[in-house]
Amino acid sequence: MNKYALLTCIFIMILVVNVISQTNEQKLERFDGKLKKIADEWYLNTGEDFFKLELAPEDFLKDKEIVLESKMDFSCTGILDGEEIIIYNISISDEVIEIREEEGKPLWDTKPDKDIYIVDADKCIGCRLCVKPCPTNAIRMVEGIAVIDMNKCIACGICIEGDGKRYKGCPVDAIFIKK
Ligand code: SF4
Ligand code: SF4
Incomplete structure:
Protein backbone atom coordinates (compact mmCIF):
# COMPACT_ATOMS: atom_id res chain seq x y z
CA MET A 1 0.00 0.00 0.00
CA ASN A 2 1.46 3.37 -0.97
CA LYS A 3 1.66 6.36 1.34
CA TYR A 4 -1.43 8.14 -0.06
CA ALA A 5 -3.59 5.01 0.13
CA LEU A 6 -2.49 4.52 3.76
CA LEU A 7 -3.32 8.14 4.65
CA THR A 8 -6.72 7.84 2.95
CA CYS A 9 -7.44 4.67 4.98
CA ILE A 10 -6.49 6.39 8.25
CA PHE A 11 -8.65 9.42 7.34
CA ILE A 12 -11.67 7.19 6.59
CA MET A 13 -11.18 5.27 9.86
CA ILE A 14 -11.08 8.52 11.87
CA LEU A 15 -14.24 9.66 10.08
CA VAL A 16 -16.07 6.39 10.84
CA VAL A 17 -15.05 6.46 14.54
CA ASN A 18 -16.26 10.06 14.78
CA VAL A 19 -19.62 9.28 13.20
CA ILE A 20 -20.12 6.23 15.50
CA SER A 21 -19.23 8.16 18.66
CA GLN A 22 -21.54 11.02 17.64
CA THR A 23 -24.38 8.55 17.03
CA ASN A 24 -23.86 6.90 20.42
CA GLU A 25 -23.52 10.18 22.30
CA GLN A 26 -26.72 11.01 24.13
CA LYS A 27 -27.35 14.71 24.45
CA LEU A 28 -29.25 16.47 27.17
CA GLU A 29 -32.05 18.40 25.51
CA ARG A 30 -34.74 20.74 26.70
CA PHE A 31 -38.37 19.80 26.10
CA ASP A 32 -41.44 22.00 26.59
CA GLY A 33 -45.06 21.09 26.24
CA LYS A 34 -48.21 20.00 27.99
CA LEU A 35 -48.49 17.06 30.35
CA LYS A 36 -50.88 14.19 29.78
CA LYS A 37 -51.49 11.20 32.04
CA ILE A 38 -52.41 7.85 30.53
CA ALA A 39 -52.94 5.05 33.06
CA ASP A 40 -50.11 5.68 35.54
CA GLU A 41 -47.69 7.09 33.02
CA TRP A 42 -46.96 10.72 32.22
CA TYR A 43 -46.55 11.90 28.65
CA LEU A 44 -45.39 15.17 27.15
CA ASN A 45 -47.12 16.69 24.16
CA THR A 46 -44.79 19.22 22.58
CA GLY A 47 -47.27 20.06 19.85
CA GLU A 48 -45.14 18.25 17.31
CA ASP A 49 -44.25 15.08 19.19
CA PHE A 50 -45.59 12.92 21.96
CA PHE A 51 -43.12 11.46 24.44
CA LYS A 52 -43.36 9.18 27.44
CA LEU A 53 -41.62 10.66 30.49
CA GLU A 54 -39.44 8.71 32.85
CA LEU A 55 -39.92 10.70 36.03
CA ALA A 56 -38.97 9.92 39.62
CA PRO A 57 -41.15 7.79 41.90
CA GLU A 58 -44.22 9.51 43.33
CA ASP A 59 -42.76 9.65 46.86
CA PHE A 60 -39.70 11.54 45.60
CA LEU A 61 -41.92 14.00 43.71
CA LYS A 62 -44.12 14.52 46.77
CA ASP A 63 -41.08 15.21 48.97
CA LYS A 64 -40.03 17.90 46.51
CA GLU A 65 -43.59 19.27 46.51
CA ILE A 66 -43.98 18.49 42.83
CA VAL A 67 -47.63 18.06 41.91
CA LEU A 68 -48.22 17.14 38.30
CA GLU A 69 -51.51 17.72 36.57
CA SER A 70 -52.78 16.95 33.10
CA LYS A 71 -52.56 19.86 30.63
CA MET A 72 -50.02 21.60 32.87
CA ASP A 73 -47.28 23.49 31.01
CA PHE A 74 -44.14 21.49 31.57
CA SER A 75 -40.46 22.05 30.88
CA CYS A 76 -37.74 19.53 31.43
CA THR A 77 -34.21 18.65 30.51
CA GLY A 78 -33.53 15.09 29.59
CA ILE A 79 -32.23 12.53 27.17
CA LEU A 80 -34.39 11.19 24.42
CA ASP A 81 -34.26 7.40 24.40
CA GLY A 82 -36.49 6.07 21.64
CA GLU A 83 -39.83 7.70 22.36
CA GLU A 84 -39.11 8.16 26.06
CA ILE A 85 -37.51 11.16 27.73
CA ILE A 86 -35.33 10.25 30.70
CA ILE A 87 -35.78 13.29 32.89
CA TYR A 88 -32.77 14.98 34.48
CA ASN A 89 -34.53 18.00 35.85
CA ILE A 90 -37.84 19.75 35.58
CA SER A 91 -38.74 23.43 35.82
CA ILE A 92 -41.79 24.48 37.74
CA SER A 93 -42.42 28.25 37.84
CA ASP A 94 -38.81 28.89 36.81
CA GLU A 95 -37.50 26.78 39.67
CA VAL A 96 -35.30 23.93 38.46
CA ILE A 97 -35.69 20.68 40.37
CA GLU A 98 -32.96 18.11 39.92
CA ILE A 99 -34.08 14.51 39.44
CA ARG A 100 -30.74 13.02 38.37
CA GLU A 101 -27.07 13.86 38.74
CA GLU A 102 -25.09 15.09 35.75
CA GLU A 103 -23.91 11.55 34.97
CA GLY A 104 -27.53 10.42 34.90
CA LYS A 105 -27.58 8.72 38.30
CA PRO A 106 -31.03 9.11 39.88
CA LEU A 107 -31.16 11.18 43.06
CA TRP A 108 -33.93 9.00 44.45
CA ASP A 109 -33.33 5.72 46.24
CA THR A 110 -33.20 3.14 43.47
CA LYS A 111 -33.32 0.18 45.83
CA PRO A 112 -36.96 -0.29 46.79
CA ASP A 113 -37.65 -2.06 50.08
CA LYS A 114 -40.09 -4.36 48.35
CA ASP A 115 -40.06 -6.46 45.18
CA ILE A 116 -41.35 -4.74 42.08
CA TYR A 117 -44.09 -6.76 40.37
CA ILE A 118 -44.50 -6.13 36.66
CA VAL A 119 -46.75 -7.47 33.92
CA ASP A 120 -45.09 -8.31 30.62
CA ALA A 121 -47.48 -6.61 28.20
CA ASP A 122 -46.33 -8.83 25.34
CA LYS A 123 -47.29 -11.98 27.24
CA CYS A 124 -50.50 -10.83 28.96
CA ILE A 125 -53.58 -12.24 27.19
CA GLY A 126 -55.97 -9.97 29.09
CA CYS A 127 -57.83 -12.79 30.84
CA ARG A 128 -58.34 -10.61 33.98
CA LEU A 129 -57.86 -13.60 36.27
CA CYS A 130 -55.26 -11.80 38.37
CA VAL A 131 -57.40 -8.70 39.04
CA LYS A 132 -59.77 -9.97 41.75
CA PRO A 133 -57.35 -12.07 43.82
CA CYS A 134 -55.06 -9.06 44.38
CA PRO A 135 -55.78 -8.09 48.02
CA THR A 136 -55.02 -4.39 47.51
CA ASN A 137 -56.74 -3.81 44.15
CA ALA A 138 -53.36 -2.98 42.69
CA ILE A 139 -54.10 -4.62 39.35
CA ARG A 140 -56.34 -3.08 36.75
CA MET A 141 -56.82 -3.53 33.04
CA VAL A 142 -55.58 -0.83 30.68
CA GLU A 143 -56.43 -1.37 27.04
CA GLY A 144 -56.77 -5.11 27.62
CA ILE A 145 -53.49 -5.49 29.51
CA ALA A 146 -53.07 -5.94 33.27
CA VAL A 147 -51.17 -3.08 34.92
CA ILE A 148 -49.85 -3.15 38.50
CA ASP A 149 -49.95 0.04 40.54
CA MET A 150 -46.71 -0.03 42.52
CA ASN A 151 -48.08 2.41 45.06
CA LYS A 152 -50.79 -0.10 46.00
CA ILE A 158 -50.50 -13.83 44.97
CA CYS A 159 -50.65 -12.67 41.36
CA ILE A 160 -47.72 -14.96 40.52
CA GLU A 161 -48.20 -17.84 42.95
CA GLY A 162 -51.99 -17.97 43.17
CA ASP A 163 -54.25 -17.42 46.18
CA GLY A 164 -54.47 -21.03 47.36
CA LYS A 165 -58.08 -21.14 46.19
CA ARG A 166 -59.32 -20.97 42.61
CA TYR A 167 -56.68 -18.64 41.23
CA LYS A 168 -53.56 -20.62 40.38
CA GLY A 169 -51.44 -17.69 39.20
CA CYS A 170 -51.15 -16.09 35.80
CA PRO A 171 -51.83 -18.81 33.20
CA VAL A 172 -49.21 -17.47 30.80
CA ASP A 173 -46.56 -16.39 33.34
CA ALA A 174 -46.90 -12.77 32.29
CA ILE A 175 -46.21 -11.41 35.80
CA PHE A 176 -42.64 -11.25 37.02
CA ILE A 177 -40.51 -9.65 39.70
CA LYS A 178 -38.10 -6.99 38.47
CA LYS A 179 -34.53 -7.84 39.45
S1 SF4 B 1 -53.59 -13.34 34.77
FE1 SF4 B 1 -51.83 -12.95 33.44
S2 SF4 B 1 -52.65 -12.97 31.36
FE2 SF4 B 1 -54.40 -12.76 32.74
S3 SF4 B 1 -54.70 -10.52 32.88
FE3 SF4 B 1 -53.38 -11.11 34.60
S4 SF4 B 1 -51.32 -10.80 33.81
FE4 SF4 B 1 -52.66 -10.84 32.03
S1 SF4 C 1 -51.37 -9.73 44.11
FE1 SF4 C 1 -49.59 -9.04 42.93
S2 SF4 C 1 -50.08 -6.91 42.43
FE2 SF4 C 1 -51.48 -7.50 44.08
S3 SF4 C 1 -50.41 -6.85 45.97
FE3 SF4 C 1 -49.86 -8.99 45.60
S4 SF4 C 1 -47.95 -8.90 44.45
FE4 SF4 C 1 -48.88 -6.87 44.31
Missing part, protein backbone atom coordinates in the same frame (compact mmCIF):
# COMPACT_ATOMS: atom_id res chain seq x y z
CA CYS A 153 -48.85 -3.36 45.54
CA ILE A 154 -47.69 -4.94 48.82
CA ALA A 155 -45.58 -7.59 47.05
CA CYS A 156 -47.61 -10.47 48.49
CA GLY A 157 -46.90 -12.66 45.46
Whole structure:
Protein backbone atom coordinates (compact mmCIF):
# COMPACT_ATOMS: atom_id res chain seq x y z
CA MET A 1 0.00 0.00 0.00
CA ASN A 2 1.46 3.37 -0.97
CA LYS A 3 1.66 6.36 1.34
CA TYR A 4 -1.43 8.14 -0.06
CA ALA A 5 -3.59 5.01 0.13
CA LEU A 6 -2.49 4.52 3.76
CA LEU A 7 -3.32 8.14 4.65
CA THR A 8 -6.72 7.84 2.95
CA CYS A 9 -7.44 4.67 4.98
CA ILE A 10 -6.49 6.39 8.25
CA PHE A 11 -8.65 9.42 7.34
CA ILE A 12 -11.67 7.19 6.59
CA MET A 13 -11.18 5.27 9.86
CA ILE A 14 -11.08 8.52 11.87
CA LEU A 15 -14.24 9.66 10.08
CA VAL A 16 -16.07 6.39 10.84
CA VAL A 17 -15.05 6.46 14.54
CA ASN A 18 -16.26 10.06 14.78
CA VAL A 19 -19.62 9.28 13.20
CA ILE A 20 -20.12 6.23 15.50
CA SER A 21 -19.23 8.16 18.66
CA GLN A 22 -21.54 11.02 17.64
CA THR A 23 -24.38 8.55 17.03
CA ASN A 24 -23.86 6.90 20.42
CA GLU A 25 -23.52 10.18 22.30
CA GLN A 26 -26.72 11.01 24.13
CA LYS A 27 -27.35 14.71 24.45
CA LEU A 28 -29.25 16.47 27.17
CA GLU A 29 -32.05 18.40 25.51
CA ARG A 30 -34.74 20.74 26.70
CA PHE A 31 -38.37 19.80 26.10
CA ASP A 32 -41.44 22.00 26.59
CA GLY A 33 -45.06 21.09 26.24
CA LYS A 34 -48.21 20.00 27.99
CA LEU A 35 -48.49 17.06 30.35
CA LYS A 36 -50.88 14.19 29.78
CA LYS A 37 -51.49 11.20 32.04
CA ILE A 38 -52.41 7.85 30.53
CA ALA A 39 -52.94 5.05 33.06
CA ASP A 40 -50.11 5.68 35.54
CA GLU A 41 -47.69 7.09 33.02
CA TRP A 42 -46.96 10.72 32.22
CA TYR A 43 -46.55 11.90 28.65
CA LEU A 44 -45.39 15.17 27.15
CA ASN A 45 -47.12 16.69 24.16
CA THR A 46 -44.79 19.22 22.58
CA GLY A 47 -47.27 20.06 19.85
CA GLU A 48 -45.14 18.25 17.31
CA ASP A 49 -44.25 15.08 19.19
CA PHE A 50 -45.59 12.92 21.96
CA PHE A 51 -43.12 11.46 24.44
CA LYS A 52 -43.36 9.18 27.44
CA LEU A 53 -41.62 10.66 30.49
CA GLU A 54 -39.44 8.71 32.85
CA LEU A 55 -39.92 10.70 36.03
CA ALA A 56 -38.97 9.92 39.62
CA PRO A 57 -41.15 7.79 41.90
CA GLU A 58 -44.22 9.51 43.33
CA ASP A 59 -42.76 9.65 46.86
CA PHE A 60 -39.70 11.54 45.60
CA LEU A 61 -41.92 14.00 43.71
CA LYS A 62 -44.12 14.52 46.77
CA ASP A 63 -41.08 15.21 48.97
CA LYS A 64 -40.03 17.90 46.51
CA GLU A 65 -43.59 19.27 46.51
CA ILE A 66 -43.98 18.49 42.83
CA VAL A 67 -47.63 18.06 41.91
CA LEU A 68 -48.22 17.14 38.30
CA GLU A 69 -51.51 17.72 36.57
CA SER A 70 -52.78 16.95 33.10
CA LYS A 71 -52.56 19.86 30.63
CA MET A 72 -50.02 21.60 32.87
CA ASP A 73 -47.28 23.49 31.01
CA PHE A 74 -44.14 21.49 31.57
CA SER A 75 -40.46 22.05 30.88
CA CYS A 76 -37.74 19.53 31.43
CA THR A 77 -34.21 18.65 30.51
CA GLY A 78 -33.53 15.09 29.59
CA ILE A 79 -32.23 12.53 27.17
CA LEU A 80 -34.39 11.19 24.42
CA ASP A 81 -34.26 7.40 24.40
CA GLY A 82 -36.49 6.07 21.64
CA GLU A 83 -39.83 7.70 22.36
CA GLU A 84 -39.11 8.16 26.06
CA ILE A 85 -37.51 11.16 27.73
CA ILE A 86 -35.33 10.25 30.70
CA ILE A 87 -35.78 13.29 32.89
CA TYR A 88 -32.77 14.98 34.48
CA ASN A 89 -34.53 18.00 35.85
CA ILE A 90 -37.84 19.75 35.58
CA SER A 91 -38.74 23.43 35.82
CA ILE A 92 -41.79 24.48 37.74
CA SER A 93 -42.42 28.25 37.84
CA ASP A 94 -38.81 28.89 36.81
CA GLU A 95 -37.50 26.78 39.67
CA VAL A 96 -35.30 23.93 38.46
CA ILE A 97 -35.69 20.68 40.37
CA GLU A 98 -32.96 18.11 39.92
CA ILE A 99 -34.08 14.51 39.44
CA ARG A 100 -30.74 13.02 38.37
CA GLU A 101 -27.07 13.86 38.74
CA GLU A 102 -25.09 15.09 35.75
CA GLU A 103 -23.91 11.55 34.97
CA GLY A 104 -27.53 10.42 34.90
CA LYS A 105 -27.58 8.72 38.30
CA PRO A 106 -31.03 9.11 39.88
CA LEU A 107 -31.16 11.18 43.06
CA TRP A 108 -33.93 9.00 44.45
CA ASP A 109 -33.33 5.72 46.24
CA THR A 110 -33.20 3.14 43.47
CA LYS A 111 -33.32 0.18 45.83
CA PRO A 112 -36.96 -0.29 46.79
CA ASP A 113 -37.65 -2.06 50.08
CA LYS A 114 -40.09 -4.36 48.35
CA ASP A 115 -40.06 -6.46 45.18
CA ILE A 116 -41.35 -4.74 42.08
CA TYR A 117 -44.09 -6.76 40.37
CA ILE A 118 -44.50 -6.13 36.66
CA VAL A 119 -46.75 -7.47 33.92
CA ASP A 120 -45.09 -8.31 30.62
CA ALA A 121 -47.48 -6.61 28.20
CA ASP A 122 -46.33 -8.83 25.34
CA LYS A 123 -47.29 -11.98 27.24
CA CYS A 124 -50.50 -10.83 28.96
CA ILE A 125 -53.58 -12.24 27.19
CA GLY A 126 -55.97 -9.97 29.09
CA CYS A 127 -57.83 -12.79 30.84
CA ARG A 128 -58.34 -10.61 33.98
CA LEU A 129 -57.86 -13.60 36.27
CA CYS A 130 -55.26 -11.80 38.37
CA VAL A 131 -57.40 -8.70 39.04
CA LYS A 132 -59.77 -9.97 41.75
CA PRO A 133 -57.35 -12.07 43.82
CA CYS A 134 -55.06 -9.06 44.38
CA PRO A 135 -55.78 -8.09 48.02
CA THR A 136 -55.02 -4.39 47.51
CA ASN A 137 -56.74 -3.81 44.15
CA ALA A 138 -53.36 -2.98 42.69
CA ILE A 139 -54.10 -4.62 39.35
CA ARG A 140 -56.34 -3.08 36.75
CA MET A 141 -56.82 -3.53 33.04
CA VAL A 142 -55.58 -0.83 30.68
CA GLU A 143 -56.43 -1.37 27.04
CA GLY A 144 -56.77 -5.11 27.62
CA ILE A 145 -53.49 -5.49 29.51
CA ALA A 146 -53.07 -5.94 33.27
CA VAL A 147 -51.17 -3.08 34.92
CA ILE A 148 -49.85 -3.15 38.50
CA ASP A 149 -49.95 0.04 40.54
CA MET A 150 -46.71 -0.03 42.52
CA ASN A 151 -48.08 2.41 45.06
CA LYS A 152 -50.79 -0.10 46.00
CA CYS A 153 -48.85 -3.36 45.54
CA ILE A 154 -47.69 -4.94 48.82
CA ALA A 155 -45.58 -7.59 47.05
CA CYS A 156 -47.61 -10.47 48.49
CA GLY A 157 -46.90 -12.66 45.46
CA ILE A 158 -50.50 -13.83 44.97
CA CYS A 159 -50.65 -12.67 41.36
CA ILE A 160 -47.72 -14.96 40.52
CA GLU A 161 -48.20 -17.84 42.95
CA GLY A 162 -51.99 -17.97 43.17
CA ASP A 163 -54.25 -17.42 46.18
CA GLY A 164 -54.47 -21.03 47.36
CA LYS A 165 -58.08 -21.14 46.19
CA ARG A 166 -59.32 -20.97 42.61
CA TYR A 167 -56.68 -18.64 41.23
CA LYS A 168 -53.56 -20.62 40.38
CA GLY A 169 -51.44 -17.69 39.20
CA CYS A 170 -51.15 -16.09 35.80
CA PRO A 171 -51.83 -18.81 33.20
CA VAL A 172 -49.21 -17.47 30.80
CA ASP A 173 -46.56 -16.39 33.34
CA ALA A 174 -46.90 -12.77 32.29
CA ILE A 175 -46.21 -11.41 35.80
CA PHE A 176 -42.64 -11.25 37.02
CA ILE A 177 -40.51 -9.65 39.70
CA LYS A 178 -38.10 -6.99 38.47
CA LYS A 179 -34.53 -7.84 39.45
S1 SF4 B 1 -53.59 -13.34 34.77
FE1 SF4 B 1 -51.83 -12.95 33.44
S2 SF4 B 1 -52.65 -12.97 31.36
FE2 SF4 B 1 -54.40 -12.76 32.74
S3 SF4 B 1 -54.70 -10.52 32.88
FE3 SF4 B 1 -53.38 -11.11 34.60
S4 SF4 B 1 -51.32 -10.80 33.81
FE4 SF4 B 1 -52.66 -10.84 32.03
S1 SF4 C 1 -47.95 -8.90 44.45
FE1 SF4 C 1 -49.86 -8.99 45.60
S2 SF4 C 1 -50.41 -6.85 45.97
FE2 SF4 C 1 -48.88 -6.87 44.31
S3 SF4 C 1 -50.08 -6.91 42.43
FE3 SF4 C 1 -49.59 -9.04 42.93
S4 SF4 C 1 -51.37 -9.73 44.11
FE4 SF4 C 1 -51.48 -7.50 44.08
